Amino acid sequence: MKQIFPGLIAAMALGALPVAAQEAAATPEAAVAVEAVSADVVYIFNTLLFLIGGFLVMWMAAGFAMLEAGLVRSKNVTTQLFKNISLFAIAGIMYWLIGYNLMYPGEWTMPGVLGELFSPKGLDPVGAGVVDDGYSAGSDFFFQLMFCATTASIVSGTLAERIKLWPFMIFTVVLTGIIYPIEASWQWGGGFLSEMGFSDFAGSTLVHAAGGFAALAGAIVLGARYGKFRSDGRMQPMPGSNLALATLGTFILWLGWFGFNGASQLAIGSVNDAADVSRIFVNTNMAASAGAVAAVITTQLMFGKIDLTMVLNGALAGLVSITAEPLTPSIFAAVLIGGVGGAIAVVVVPMLDKLKIDDVVGAIPVHLVAGIWGTLIVPATNPDTSYVTQAIGVIAIGAFVFIVSFAIWTILKMTMGIRVDREAEITGLDISEMGMEAYPDFVQAK
Structure with a gap:
């Protein structure tokens, strides 16, 4: 009672x-x-959307770490795990110190650029949120930061098993502090792409393809792993150490993507916004499902057997594909968009092998190529965009990120070197770079 x-x-x-x-x-x-x-109430709900979406996207860092730890060989797992936690920490500091103000140029004027650029992002005063803003300043900064960190995570997997740690971390400083904020400002900061009518809802190109372009530049400058491509031109498979971890990482990324796409609605303080966020969740999930199924079918047709790693990347490619526009498609359209993305993830891999581009985890097909596909197909479901404008946006972002990244990787290669020596690569980076092994109780094949 x-x-x-x-x-x-x-x-x-x-x-x-x-x-x-x-x-x-x-x-x-x-x-x-x-x-x-x-x-x-609107302020509270919008702020909660940013915070919940933000920590879901942050959880994607764990997904990337598990995926990469599972897809590299056991002698490189510790190094890969270190790279993932270090890049996330670097991204947090650089985006706070420089990136946020660079990404949203409305907060500074040309006469005082340097002073504002190096003015760290602040928060609302304690107990003094500004209701008229619609959400708290801290929640917005936190959410945007997670996207910056995701861009760096994409680079990590591609360059695994042969890159030195310090050059990688230096590049991460530049990528998260300067490169990503500049190109993202062209759209989300009210820049010229936004004025043209370019549309990238949650970052198929601004985040994923940008990370893919940076990874592609690094892979070209760095070169392939020793033994990956034989003298007769054939590709030597180098299986990952733990497919259970890779599968876990994929499911974590799949979960985090609901925050990635859903919270990019940027509001949930009305009935219409709540309905749209729900619609985004459904389309995001359906595209991932279609990507995985398409990869199953494609691998069976191309190779005669189903390849689990390709299926995992197929699901991720479906997610990347729908990220450019998860709101306007019907469920059927979301399935088609994600399905094509999943097929892309499979078909592009042998093309990279022919070009002798060594992408350890398949990030270039998943994030770069599928990201471009998702961005270019936006006008099929969103009448407020055009194919020409979408193509211009992809070309502008791709050219900027690739050229600047290629230049930075080249400078690092010429000054301090970016690749471990052959003996260290054969022994494994866990010993040569970290001095510790992820699986010390197991005898590793040299």
Whole structure:
């Protein structure tokens, strides 16, 4: 009875709220109060969307770490795990210190560029959120930061098993502090692509293809792993160490993508926004499912057997493909978009092998090529865009990121070197770079 009685009182109070609101609205002062409460609720829900979406995207860092740890050989697992946690930490500091203000140029003017660029991002004062902003400044910064870190994670897997740690971390500083914020500002910061009508809802090109272009530049400058391509031109398979970890990583990424795409609605303080976020969730999931199924079918047709690693990347490619526009497609359209992305993830791999581009985890097919596909197909479901504008956006972002990244990788190669020596690569980077092994109780094949 003690538990039921307070519950009855609460139910009666809730039931009386609409009547009280109607009576309160009879006076101007009360009407203003009702509007203020409504604005507070919108602020709270929008802020929660950013925070929940942000920590879901942050969880994707664990997904990348597990995926890469599973797809590299056991002698390189520790190094790969270190790279993933270090790049996430570097991204956090660089985006706070430089990247955020560079990405949103409206916060600084040309006469004081340097002063503002190196003015770290602040927060709302304690207990003093600005309701008129629609969400807290801290939640927005936190959410945007997670996208910056994701861009760097894409580079890590491609260059695995032969890159030195310090050059990689230096490149991560430049990528997260300068390269990503500049190209993202062209769209999300109100730059020229935004003014042209370019559309990339959650970053198929701005995040994923950008990371893919940076990875491609690094793979070209770095070169392939020793033994990957034989003298007769054939490719030597180098299986990963733990497909269970790779599968776990894929499911973590799949989960995190609901925050990646869903919270990119940027609002959930109204019925319409809530419905749109739900629609985004459904389309995101369906595209991933279609990508995985398409990869199953494609691998069976191309190789005569199903390849689990290709299926994992097929699901991720489906996710990348739908990221450019997860709101406007029907479920059927989302399935088609994700399915093509999954097939792309399979078909592009042998093409890279022919070009002797060594991508350890398949990030270039998944993030770069599928990201371009997803961006170019946006006008098929969103009439407010055009194929020409979408192509211009992809070319502009791709050219900028690839050229600048290629230059930085080349400078690092000429100055401090970016690749471990052959003996260290054969022994494994866990010993040569880290001095510790992920699986010390197992004898590793040299």
